Amino acid sequence: MCRLFALTSTEPVSPMRAVRALDVMREGHDGSGVGLFLTGLGGPLGALADCPILSGILTSEGERRLNQFMDDKGFTLRHRLSWNLPATPPPGTPRRGLYLVAAYEPPDRWRALPPAERELNILRTRLELKHMGLEREDITVFSFWPDVVMLKEIGDPLAVGRYLDVDREDLHARQILAQGRQNTNYAINLYACHPFFIQGICTMTNGENTAFVPIKDWLTACGVPGYEGYHSDSEVFTHILHYAVRRLGLPLAAYKHVITPLPDADMRSHPDAAFLEQLKAACRKLIIDGPNCVIGCLPDRTMFMVQDSKKLRPGVVGGRPGLYAFSSEICGLDAAIPERDKTRDFQPMHLDTAIVGPGCEEIEICRQTQPLPQAR
Amino acid sequence: MPSNAAIAPSTLSHVDLPWRIDWTGDKCTLCGQCVAVCPVRAIELGVFRKREIKASFGLSTTSENQYSVRYGIRQKTDPGFACIGCGMCDMVCPGDAITPRRNDEQPKLRMHANKGGAPRTRGGRRNDRGSLLDQIKFVRISMLTDPALDAGRHEFDLTTMIGRILPPETALETLRNQGWMPPVRKIYPLLIGGMSFGALSPNMWEGLQMGVAYLNEELHMPVRMCTGEGGCPPRLLRSRFLKYVILQIASGYFGWDEIIHALPEMKEDPCAVEIKYGQGAKPGDGGLLMWHKVNKLIAAIRGVPVGVSLPSPTTHQTKYSIEEAVAKMIQSMSMAWGFRVPVYPKISATTTSLAVLNNLARNKYAAGLAIDGEDGGTGAAYNVSMDHMGHPIASNIRDCYLNLCRIGAQNELPLIAGGGVGKNGNLAANAAALIMLGASAVQVGKYIMQAAAGCVGSEGDRCNVCNIGVCPKGITSQDPRLYRRLDPEKVAGRVVEVFLAFDSEMKKILAPLGRSTSLPIGMSDALGIGDKNAADRLSIRYCV
Known part of the structure; x- marks a missing residue:
């Protein structure tokens, strides 16, 4: 079972803080990989609010092809992080050609486009790059979105964190999702590493998703660009959230009603029963059925944690105003925010969505039995 | 038969008979x-005269x-x-x-068995023990990272939905605009398939209905039963139990006069209406209730004269084409x-x-x-139809x-599979296999009988x-001397036992697969089979 750790803060913090928390929970992951999602960036990348940031790993040939592709599309490079990596990567980590984190100015003609179309174009650009890279295995892209950086690498999280110097100031971020990987297959594919990302929405999960195949079959067929890949059965959690929030216009509190709807008997006494019954029927194909803890982040930098309907995975939320963390285990939370009031820690149960808004003021608990906020 | 008697072509001996x-x-x-x-x-009183020769000694x-007479049983050899x-x-x-024997x-x-040039007709089944469904195994057992669930302890939602389910975006849009939402019923995924009042005896039908009720x-299991094409007793039509019934209409429209007239007096809507275009046992053929079974009661419910055979036309004759029939009849x-x-329509x-x-996806x-697959059973059909017509259900x-x-409409247009489910007794395993192949529900008839x-x-x-109305158990007979052998209360009790046992077995299948929150429709990654060609054909795992 993987270990998850997420931080949300009013001030940018070092991703190393999250990586260290993962290291404390090392009994729960096998050091086979780490994934980081960073948003609310504090450095120069954060200042480029309109410039999507491309995150990925390239070979030198891939770099050449990428530059050509971006030039052809009319993107202008605005800022790029450079690394002075140690000569030898940590044990288990391959030597890569290039870790790319680069912000691009979109083509001029995109300026006049409505935001939704512009965002779709950004998504399509990432997908084109991904497909290009898969052809020759020279380009791997994790995200392409303003104010979002993603790093994924094979190896022990702490060693990789140090190797990639994630402590550097220009990677400090207000919202950080980090996963220490428990590899369940020997063929490690970076596209199978959490967190997963689409259009500003990011989630990571531990536990398997036994309903993966029917869910994947539907998502693949529903015609939404970006619903593809599925090297990991957890990628569907990200896409379901995307579908619920962006396509259905549902509030975050309804996400749990999509993936783990209330049993009929409990539904009947719910104030929004009529709506929820229809939602359950219409989204039946998106019901998950595994032991899962999902931690995610929305484009407005709201962070949350939900559990499966039987609460078969651990998970805790705690912190203090201005800094909160979501962790698989309490020891991870202790390592990251030792100064917090532990009596206010909260472990979401089978009906709960624990939410910390972008202002990091408090932990809001949405129980599935409560009325839903007005749908957008 | 005397040894010097004339032998006709159809003169058979006991050796030539199946039993x-x-x-x-x-x-x-x-x-x-x-x-x-x-x-x-087939048997009659036999009077056997025996001659014994008493040979004397001396002159x-x-x-x-000396002649003696003994009584016993004689088996007839006449094919009839x-x-x-x-x-x-x-x-x-x-x-x-x-x-x-x-x-x-x-x-x-x-x-x-074709006297007078009439081919054999019969009821029953295909008489083929083979079952591909029996060969399918559930191979994705949850271990370690996704521990198996406990069939006895965890909660399971085994219900399914029948009715058109709109795509999520359309559904919510319709809800916001207070538009028409297609009716959807949440039901148990094991349906009692269409067996008509007429094909079944009154006691059998009553027993099934009582069991379903x-x-x-009492047990809050939303089990539903289809009437078959034979109408529905008037009291049931006007009772609250109608909601547990799927009314079937087929090409003979038998019983629909009564149903339409009962409409204003119905306290509840029926669960659904099934329009039968075909059935697995005799695909391409209409229904058939032979004259033996058309007594006064059946004739009254169906609105026909007593003692006439009731063949339904092969297609719905009032419509121009099958597409039109489907569209117009559904509407x-x-x-x-x-x-x-x-x-919804039912086809072979x-x-x-x-x-x-x-066609339906666009309607x-x-x-x-x-x-309904080729293994579907029936009350009456030509032997050749039952044995040789139709398509197996699994690949279909x-x-x-x-x-x-491919069109993103799975679970939006539910598929109900029938034909051979539990034919060798493996009801839950067969049903679960069909559900994981993509069925939203399964229908059974013979297994329940x-x-x-x-x-x-x-x-x-x-x-x-x-x-021919001579069912020795009184299940498919309209002769009171026969159907009084069947106690409806006991049939109801057995129906309940069958569903409870099925429910437990389903949980025993689903729990190790880590599935409990929703019925695993299309969870084909759980299935395996030891036949490579079948595995390829069904897009499931080949396991040896």
Whole structure:
């Protein structure tokens, strides 16, 4: 079972803080990989609010092809992080050609486009790059979105964190999702590493998703660009959230009603029963059925944690105003925010969505039995 | 038969018959019950005269014949009275003196069961023990990272939905605009398939209905039963229990006059309306209730004269084409209940199922598609139709599901699979396999007859006289002397037991797969089979 750790803060913090928390929970992951999602960036990348940031790993040939592709599309490079990596990567980590984190100015003609179309174009650009890279295995892209950086690498999280110097100031971020990987297959594919990302929405999960195949079959067929890949059965959690929030216009509190709807008997006494019954029927194909803890982040930098309907995975939320963390285990939370009031820690149960808004003021608990906020 | 008598082409001996009666004279009490109970009069009282020659010693007395008479059982060899192997003689015999035994010899009766040029008709099943569904295994067992669930402790939601389910975006949009939402019923995924009042005896039908009502009212299992094409008793139409019933309309429209007239007095809507276009047992053929079974009660409910055979036309004659029939009938039936009742067609499994499916996918009033595979049973059909016509259900349902996946409409147009589910007793395993291949629900008929009422039919051409009203168990007979053998209360009790046992077995299948929150429709990654060609055809795992 993987270990998850997420931080949300009013001030940018070092991703190393999250990586260290993962290291404390090392009994729960096998050091086979780490994934980081960073948003609310504090450095120069954060200042480029309109410039999507491309995150990925390239070979030198891939770099050449990428530059050509971006030039052809009319993107202008605005800022790029450079690394002075140690000569030898940590044990288990391959030597890569290039870790790319680069912000691009979109083509001029995109300026006049409505935001939704512009965002779709950004998504399509990432997908084109991904497909290009898969052809020759020279380009791997994790995200392409303003104010979002993603790093994924094979190896022990702490060693990789140090190797990639994630402590550097220009990677400090207000919202950080980090996963220490428990590899369940020997063929490690970076596209199978959490967190997963689409259009500003990011989630990571531990536990398997036994309903993966029917869910994947539907998502693949529903015609939404970006619903593809599925090297990991957890990628569907990200896409379901995307579908619920962006396509259905549902509030975050309804996400749990999509993936783990209330049993009929409990539904009947719910104030929004009529709506929820229809939602359950219409989204039946998106019901998950595994032991899962999902931690995610929305484009407005709201962070949350939900559990499966039987609460078969651990998970805790705690912190203090201005800094909160979501962790698989309490020891991870202790390592990251030792100064917090532990009596206010909260472990979401089978009906709960624990939410910390972008202002990091408090932990809001949405129980599935409560009325839903007005749908957008 | 005297040895010098004329032999006709159809003169058979006991060796040529499929079943032979073993009778033991010294155990027989000569009570005559076996002769009385035999549904086909295959046995009769035999009076055997025996001659013994008493040869004398010496010359003073002459030898003489002595005659004795003994009584016993004689099995007829006339093809019209061939034993059907039902075993009722064995059941009633107080001395265990009689039992039917399957002949080792290839029976010749088949070549002679066409007297008067009429091919054999019968009820029952396909008489083929083979079952691909039985070969499917559940191979994705949850271990370690996703621990298996506990079938006895965890909560399971085993319900499914029948009715058109709108795509999520359309559904929410419709809800916001307070538009028309197609009716959807949440039901148990094991349906009692269409067996008509007429095909079944009143006691059997009543027993099934009582069992279904108990399951719903007392055990809160939303089990539904389809009427078949034969109408519905007037009191049931006007009762609150109608909501547990799927009304079937077929090409003969039998009983629909009564149903339409009852509409204003209905307290509840029926669960759904099934429009039968075909069935697995006799695909391309209409329904058939033979005259033997059309008594006064059946005639009244169906609105027909007594004692006439009731063949339904092969297609719905009032419509121009099947596409038009489907579209118009679905809309007409929907309209009759104010668009509050799901209406779906039932077809025979066929290589053209996909064409029907694609038609329905574009019809927003279509609430599903029921497909009946070649192993479906029936009350009456031509032997050749039952044995040789039709398409197996597994690949047909799989093709339809995968086609729905391609257009992103899986679970939006529910597929109901039938035909051969539990034919060898593996009801839950067969049903779960079909669900994981893509069915939203499964229909059973023969299994319920066997399990709930003790139908003696088997896949070995045993009994199979459902068509002529002589069912020895009273299940498919309209003769009160026969159906009074069947206690409706006990049938109801067995229905409940069957569903409870099924429910437990389903949980025992789903729990190790880590599934409990929703029915695993299309969870094909859980399935494996040891036949490479079948695995490829069904897009499931090949496991050896």
